[in-house]
Amino acid sequence: MVAIVRDSFYKQGVLASLRVMDHERSGEVISTLHYEQIDSLKICGEVGKILLSEEGIQMRVRDFETIEGNKSLGDVIINAYLHLICEHYSITSGTKIARIESFVARRIVDSHYDPCIAKAPISRRSLFEYDLVLVPIEKCLNWCLVVVDIRDKILFLYDCNHVKRSYYLDAILDHMDACHRYHYGQPLKKDEWIGLVKTRAGRTKHYKNEIDSGVFVCAYAEHISADCKLKFFHEFTRHYREKIFVSLFNKSIWMPKSREFVSS
Numbered sequence: 001m002v003a004i005v006r007d008s009f010y011k012q013g014v015l016a017s018l019r020v021m022d023h024e025r026s027g028e029v030i031s032t033l034h035y036e037q038i039d040s041l042k043i044c045g046e047v048g049k050i051l052l053s054e055e056g057i058q059m060r061v062r063d064f065e066t067i068e069g070n071k072s073l074g075d076v077i078i079n080a081y082l083h084l085i086c087e088h089y090s091i092t093s094g095t096k097i098a099r100i101e102s103f104v105a106r107r108i109v110d111s112h113y114d115p116c117i118a119k120a121p122i123s124r125r126s127l128f129e130y131d132l133v134l135v136p137i138e139k140c141l142n143w144c145l146v147v148v149d150i151r152d153k154i155l156f157l158y159d160c161n162h163v164k165r166s167y168y169l170d171a172i173l174d175h176m177d178a179c180h181r182y183h184y185g186q187p188l189k190k191d192e193w194i195g196l197v198k199t200r201a202g203r204t205k206h207y208k209n210e211i212d213s214g215v216f217v218c219a220y221a222e223h224i225s226a227d228c229k230l231k232f233f234h235e236f237t238r239h240y241r242e243k244i245f246v247s248l249f250n251k252s253i254w255m256p257k258s259r260e261f262v263s264s
Helices: 021-043 061-065 075-092 102-111 115-124 167-184 210-225 234-250
Strands: 003-008 050-054 057-060 097-099 132-139 142-149 154-158 194-199
Touching: 057 061, 057 075, 061 075, 075 097, 075 102, 075 132, 075 210, 075 234, 102 132, 102 167, 115 167, 132 210, 142 167, 142 210, 154 167, 154 210, 167 194, 210 234
Parallel strands: 003 194, 097 132, 154 194
Antiparallel strands: 050 057, 132 142, 142 154
């Protein structure tokens, strides 16, 4: 079992407000136009219509519906946004970032690593060629994020709802071990790895809402990839939903994060 250390990711830093007015107004115009397009297609009963396709990820009308404020983000939207994160921040931060799709991650943690499930994604690439690996996981409508830091041999578990699912870390580490065996012919030295469960500091009643947990996962993934400190409360979720929406239609991160963007 991976060694667990508990800490808080809310104790340090702040998230600069998304309300940078010029950018926000342009984003509102873009999102309004696209929402009108989606509403028209919904009225016509075309919820299965493909609106966008990015790296094999087909985004349909029903997928974009999950970005609306009263719904939980779906697999397709989260996978597509994390793809944009990996593309953008691998270039701007100089950190090699990969992701495991949520469909695969869910099956890995459900089976606690099944060779038949893991064989295909393992054979395609060695995760050890990257610096960070982002793993979004949904269970019982609650999204969380496992971040594998290859450089420091640490697995982080981020969960805004404070659900104690540290066994995710063991399952993902087993997956990394299988990857290491496949590509390098030897087992991973698991005893050199630790798990860090990131939980909310204080005010535990401030946020308890599975509907927005997918939005928080996207925020965690982006700020970690940009190497930005994060302090994110639920009142920002509406702005982040808009950010996700506009980014996906633009096929690039809208209002990307950087160290300079975050103030203390």
